[in-house]
Amino acid sequence: MKKGYRFEIELIHKLWEIGFAAVRTPASGVMSYPCPDIIAGNGRIYLAIEVKMRSSLPLYLSKVEVNGLKEFAEMFGAKPLVALKVKGLGWRLFTLDMLVESGGSYRIDENTFYRGFDFDELKGLKQLRLSN
Amino acid sequence: MKKGYRFEIELIHKLWEIGFAAVRTPASGVMSYPCPDIIAGNGRIYLAIEVKMRSSLPLYLSKVEVNGLKEFAEMFGAKPLVALKVKGLGWRLFTLDMLVESGGSYRIDENTFYRGFDFDELKGLKQLRLSN
Numbered sequence: 001m002k003k004g005y006r007f008e009i010e011l012i013h014k015l016w017e018i019g020f021a022a023v024r025t026p027a028s029g030v031m032s033y034p035c036p037d038i039i040a041g042n043g044r045i046y047l048a049i050e051v052k053m054r055s056s057l058p059l060y061l062s063k064v065e066v067n068g069l070k071e072f073a074e075m076f077g078a079k080p081l082v083a084l085k086v087k088g089l090g091w092r093l094f095t096l097d098m099l100v101e102s103g104g105s106y107r108i109d110e111n112t113f114y115r116g117f118d119f120d121e122l123k124g125l126k127q128l129r130l131s132n
Numbered sequence: 133m134k135k136g137y138r139f140e141i142e143l144i145h146k147l148w149e150i151g152f153a154a155v156r157t158p159a160s161g162v163m164s165y166p167c168p169d170i171i172a173g174n175g176r177i178y179l180a181i182e183v184k185m186r187s188s189l190p191l192y193l194s195k196v197e198v199n200g201l202k203e204f205a206e207m208f209g210a211k212p213l214v215a216l217k218v219k220g221l222g223w224r225l226f227t228l229d230m231l232v233e234s235g236g237s238y239r240i241d242e243n244t245f246y247r248g249f250d251f252d253e254l255k256g257l258k259q260l261r262l263s264n
Contacts, residue, residue, distance in 0.1 A: 023167050023171060034153075076175065
């Protein structure tokens with residue numbers, strides 16, 4: 001079992017637990033269309049999620065990857081999110097405007113990480129930032 | 133390449149052509165949640181699609197399969213559809229109320245098939261039936 005796959009599955013379980021129907025999508029490369037790792041919906045909010053795991057920060061995301069996610073999400077009608085699990089720190093979720101532009105890529109460093117939101121916000125307990 | 137896979141890919145291409153961001157989902161069995169073959173959205177309409185191919189009619193669908201599709205679609209916030217390609221007759225799309233209950237399962241026979249809608253209806257050219 002590939003490592004990325006395991007973290008996607010973990011996230012899928014979390015999403016179902018908080019009332020989202022969520023699916024993984026197959027590994028990219030087969031087709032030429034942009035495609036996030038996970039798509040989820042709860043009848044009100046739709047999410048297109050890129051899933052990442054790192055043993056330490058920062059995380060760098062290529063512009064191609066971020067733009068692909070944005071393009072897919074706009075066309076589908078979903079909120080684009082990056083879900084990042086850092087070893088020892090757990091999961092946080094990020095909207096694309098939270099990413100820090102850094103040369104030719106985007107970055108999530110420690111400052112950004114702690115501003116990321118948690119699953120309670122997806123549940124609607126603290127929905128203000130997500131609905132922006 | 134599995135046969136079912138090829139027809140899913142064909143449908144994915146058709147959906148992108150008419151303005152839907154569409155993804156296949158991995159073969160079922162890995163996770164215990166209901167999951168359609170394809171999920172698509174165009175920012176206004178969201179679709180959860182079960183994909184079938186037959187060399188001849190009728191098509192039978194188990195209640196378990198149809199109920200799983202319905203359950204997923206309701207939770208996600210999508211319109212549940214069955215996409216059926218019949219050899220020599222092409223593709224048609226069906227909402228669940230168009231399926232004929234038949235003993236312990238659902239059926240699409242010739243009469244039903246020709247009442248199925250086509251991709252023009254998804255494009256919004258004839259949206260009345262779909263938005264019901």
